[in-house]
Amino acid sequence: MSSQQRSRRSTKRVTMTDVAKLSGVSASTVSLYLRRPAEVSDALGRRIQNAIDTLGYVPNLMAGALAAAQTRVIGVVVPSLVNSMFSSTVSRMQMALSHHGYQLLLGHSEYSEEQEESLVRAFMSWSPSAMVLTGLQHSRETRRILTSSALPVVEMWELGSNALDTMVGFSHEDVGRAQARHLIESGCRRLAFIGARLSIDNRARLRATGLRTACQDLLGSSNCQIIDTGTDRMAEAARKALRALLAEQPDIDGIVFSNDVLALGAIAEAQARGIRIPEDIALVGFGDMDFSNCCLPSISTVRPPRQEIGDRVAMSLLDSLQGKAAETTVDLGFELLVRESSTRRVGLTIP
């Protein structure tokens, strides 16, 4: 009758059972108290809380998640952590969601669909309660995994067709069009687009497309050069790009950049070559970075709703997590900020 004792690793952690023992109730009551305190009598509640405090009990979320078959985790994939636009969004999401007991599992894809897929895979094994992706472009597998998971999914920072579930963002093509219209109204006639990472950054490409479309529509010319700089040392890459652009097309008078750092680099190059901004060339950036309003000339730019996106994603997530129906498309728009780099004195530039 060897009542064999399986020796098992002794996790010296304080468990719910310990709390139950100390407070003289059953574990299920402790569990109930923790999850729905109102349903436990005051007397017991106090005793339990007491035990928790004296023991320093910390619930084991793993066990809880396993038993309840759900976690309070939300997987988030952004292209880059270093890009402060996405960080702002994530930052706001975290603030809002942590208030409701959710944790963010954060990953960056470096603008690669494969990386995104592998992150999604990794996140899925945590059985998250929801997933948030950036943009609408994903690998076939990513789409399949997410679709079949039936999880709430939010795609942010981009609007379009073919969404998985919910979209929160704005139209990048509209941004490009607005930038073009502004430059053209300022008197520019030969526009160009200088972007970083255009080959992989779908949203930047959409803005370039919008620019070109507007050129076509407003100027009747499809001659709008689009230049892709490398990915590193952006400001310097912009200088090089500007040099190349001017060599080929010296009469350029308006340039749109995929971000403000590029614009700043171009300003430096222009100053070095005696090109006047905005008189000779007007510039518009994207992102409204911290410095954009404080350089000389200050940079006209587009402010994306970076924080608003975070807030709305969180809101949407909380809604669907609580079973409420949420809007499936949230268009947050954007703001064109006209500053010195594109403000030409009237009379000088009207053709």
Place this chain on the structure above:
Amino acid sequence: MSSQQRSRRSTKRVTMTDVAKLSGVSASTVSLYLRRPAEVSDALGRRIQNAIDTLGYVPNLMAGALAAAQTRVIGVVVPSLVNSMFSSTVSRMQMALSHHGYQLLLGHSEYSEEQEESLVRAFMSWSPSAMVLTGLQHSRETRRILTSSALPVVEMWELGSNALDTMVGFSHEDVGRAQARHLIESGCRRLAFIGARLSIDNRARLRATGLRTACQDLLGSSNCQIIDTGTDRMAEAARKALRALLAEQPDIDGIVFSNDVLALGAIAEAQARGIRIPEDIALVGFGDMDFSNCCLPSISTVRPPRQEIGDRVAMSLLDSLQGKAAETTVDLGFELLVRESSTRRVGLTIP
């Protein structure tokens, strides 16, 4: 003898048992195959892999973590996600650690000890395998929790005494001293420090202290004003701070900033007032931001080892996670980048 059947939520997920059944082996063999494939015969291995593929099995990490009493999660707290210095570090950590199957649970404290504590608390319930904090300043409770957890802990971005476990970073006081020395060698005699968030950013304060110490040592004067701007709209705050500074002390000839955005703002203000940089006032920033080398004048600054910190933290973590002893102090140093904003023509400035 009512052999009562507890009805339980049917998690329709594919489990390890399903895989086992389909491949005609036991669950433990599947488990073994997943963890140490070499110890399973090739034939079975192939069959198991097959079953996994056809079923689309995704391991449940919760269950695994619970059973093994350990997770592949590392909790990371940074002051701010939006500050790209920390993002770079985190980004590199994630790259390195994800290769070894670790996930990062990321949180930002907004430079508040209380927020940090509550994040640490939240992270602890995931029984992480390690924790990473920023800086050496933590609440008493945070220290207690971490100390008693016996987890590997890394404090990064700061060096000093009183570490919890391992430190990876550099000396901010040394940075301040180096900045002072550089300015003084360039001929400056009346220095000042303009910082954002000085009241809560311990590292910036340490740099200010270093600056003041060096002034004392090299100039024999403790007259080195330290100004704290607000936390928002930094570039504009810097303009205001510069104005205030000049009103009070018009003979200032060297200013150190707690980051490059502030320096950029000050440059704008100086240009607006006809103050020549660096001839009238020499400027040194901190952070080596993307734009620092591309504005006019380019900003002299200090490049912190942002990415190196991430790499070394990951390395250190992996070491201790594998039971190897790791260095407890890793000093990565920093680099003073002398650019136009502090390069005075010789002869002009020697007193």
Place this chain on the structure above:
DNA sequence: TTGTAAGCGTTATCAG
């Protein structure tokens, strides 16, 4: 090399 069975610390169900 493979299988058996005992946990891991919760939550959910259901009976009191």
Place this chain on the structure above:
DNA sequence: CTGATAACGCTTACAA
């Protein structure tokens, strides 16, 4: 409102 007790899906000690 409270308490037994059976899952949850996996790992691991141990036996075969």
